[in-house]
Amino acid sequence: MLNGRKRIIPALTGLALVGLIGIGPSGPAQAEPDIDDVQARVDRLFHEAEQASERFNDARIELRELNSDLRSLRADEDRQGDRLEGVRQQVERSVVRQYQGQGLSAVGQVIVSDDPQGFLAELSTMSAFDDLQDQMYGDYTAELEALDIRREATQDRAAQVAEVKEQLAEEKAEIDEKLAEAEGLLDRLEEKEREALVSRDTTRPPVSVPASGRAAAAVAYAMAQVGDAYVYGAAGPSAFDCSGLTMMAWGAAGVALPHSSSAQYSSGPQVAESDLQPGDLVFYYSPISHVGMYIGGGMIVHAANPGSGVTTAPLHSMPYVGAVRPG
Known part of the structure; x- marks a missing residue:
């Protein structure tokens, strides 16, 4: 730990x-x-x-x-x-x-x-x-x-x-x-x-995230998982992959999302980076293979990888593609 x-x-x-x-295998002579x-x-x-x-x-x-x-x-x-x-x-x-x-x-x-x-x-x-x-x-x-x-x-x-x-x-x-x-x-x-x-890649999570309505419930769920493990294909309760975390977070807000980052990209209207609000989903790589949740201040919460688990990170810590607003 x-x-x-x-x-x-x-x-x-x-x-x-x-x-x-x-x-390659790591031998002692290397x-x-x-x-x-x-x-x-x-x-x-x-x-x-x-x-x-x-x-x-x-x-x-x-x-x-x-x-x-x-x-x-x-x-x-x-x-x-x-x-x-x-x-x-x-x-x-x-x-x-x-x-x-x-x-x-x-x-x-x-x-x-x-x-x-x-x-x-x-x-x-x-x-x-x-x-x-x-x-x-x-x-x-x-x-x-x-x-x-x-x-x-x-x-x-x-x-x-x-x-x-x-x-x-x-x-x-x-x-x-x-x-x-x-x-x-x-x-x-x-x-x-x-x-x-x-x-x-870990960043100390903010003390509070200003959000309202359904987005507030989604952000609260995602932030509560910071420190949980990353496991491929998982969607809780104590381990997640990237789309599993965002699916469960918005599910806690009453919004059903598919367990797929590329499918979640079609889950709501697209949002310009300048208009991002806490709770918006942000997507990375081409083709899309990673999703996180914007929490304000140029930061996201996401299930990063098996090394970092669920953590917070800068918005542009990965190749940014776009964002959508579910709900």
């Missing part, structure tokens, strides 16, 4: 996501690492891991939406399957009435056909097909085909997202290995150098 903070320094395990830079070099490597490691984490958050959102759509399509298919069966029975009864007193071999072929397309094929061989064709049956057949296409498309999309998740899971092992190597580099530093490295 450093300076009374609650975070673990550095939390370099449990990261989920995409291939990062290689950091020269002592330069702190600036270690800082650059660790910073890049954290940043690329966060980019991957936010892509993973986006994939989870997409997968939930696809699964919801798929459930709706299947329910539609079941309801319309019942309708199709009703129409089928009507046509069968009409065929029987049409052919009463005649040979029923053709009728039997129609009635025993379970496949809808086979059912239509058998009807097409009967001389009375034109008289028996019903507009509702034709409309329903077309609608069923459209549903089948939509269902297949949704299943394909769900499979694509599942493949993305599988790919991310496979790459997790490589990331853990790289992070272990990074931790090895940090371990080679003297304690004072290590502490300076992992706490370099």
Whole structure:
């Protein structure tokens, strides 16, 4: 614990996501690492891991939406399957009435056909097909085909997202290995150098933040988490990633946000930097992969990285992209 903070320094395990830079193993025969070099490597490691984490958050959102759509399509298919069966029975009864007193071999072929397309094929061989064709049956057949296409498309999309998740899971092992190597580099530093490295971006939080309305509740929640740990994909109660913190903070104010920095960029009207107010969300990097909350005085509160945890920092401590005002 450093300076009374609650975070673990550095939390370099449990990261989920995409291939990062290689950091060579540190053997005892190698020269002592330069702190600036270690800082650059660790910073890049954290940043690329966060980019991957936010892509993973986006994939989870997409997968939930696809699964919801798929459930709706299947329910539609079941309801319309019942309708199709009703129409089928009507046509069968009409065929029987049409052919009463005649040979029923053709009728039997129609009635025993379970496949809808086979059912239509058998009807097409009967001389009375034109008289028996019903507009509702034709409309329903077309609608069923459209549903089948939509269902297949949704299943394909769900499979694509599942493949993305599988790919991310496979790459997790490589990331853990790289992070272990990074931790090895940090371990080679003297304690004072290590502490300076992992706490370099921290700033003493302000005593109070002037905010009103929903923004006041959001700011109060975020500021109460200062000192908590940074964990990729987490959204509380004691650990967060960047979008998890802002999602939970605005959730405490009654505003629902997605767990994704890029998606949160579309959560409200954009705000010019000169018009920033406490509670506004501020975004970083291109493509967007980090989000924090403005607290006034040119400062933000954010879940920074596994080394710094939830902390405050200057607004322009990272490449600034823009801001939005939720609620």
